[in-house]
Amino acid sequence: PGDGPNPGGGGAKPGGKPGGKPGGKGDAQSEKKHKETIIDLSKHMDKPIRVKFAGGRECSGILKGYDPLLNLVLDATTEYLRDPEDSSKLTGETRQIGLTLCRGPAVMLICPADTLEPIANPFVPQD
């Protein structure tokens, strides 16, 4: 009994262990797994970065601040506009939107702004 999506009753732990008992072993495990970002944004501070969002938006700007949830503050932000008919295509047009905040939950990709370049489609068979 007690087998369900959140066994053990303690709602606070994300991804509770199946069959885990509250307290004891459960707590020791969750202490070790303290959440850590896999990217160190301090290395990118005051440098231009490119950000892609869930939903297709893209922008770039100078990283001026961040928090552990990956909210970002970008300065001199450029937004890359998309084709209204095909939202996966960039038109090449941009808009300068100044100082912005990028919401961590929506951020999908972060990379240095100068390391992104278009390449020929590798999936199209070359005859």
Place this chain on the structure above:
Amino acid sequence: AMASSGPQNPSQIMPLELVDKCIGSKIHIKMKGDKELVGTLLGFDPYVNMVLEDVVVYEISSQGKKVTRLEQILLNGNNIALMIPGGEGPDN
């Protein structure tokens, strides 16, 4: 209410502090999809759900922009992608 933050570099701008400074001013919000809003920020919570006043909502499609006006709203923060403090909207 400020979200707790990790190690702080004094010369960086904390994201939620930037939002806090914007309370009382205009803010331009871009959602994950093709919707944008401009309004006066009255407040927000740790999830960045926002209370906005005198809001103009722009729905952007290949057919153009559909504009709606709303007096006061609670905006669910789940779909917010980008926020521009002091922003005036997609027509600038």
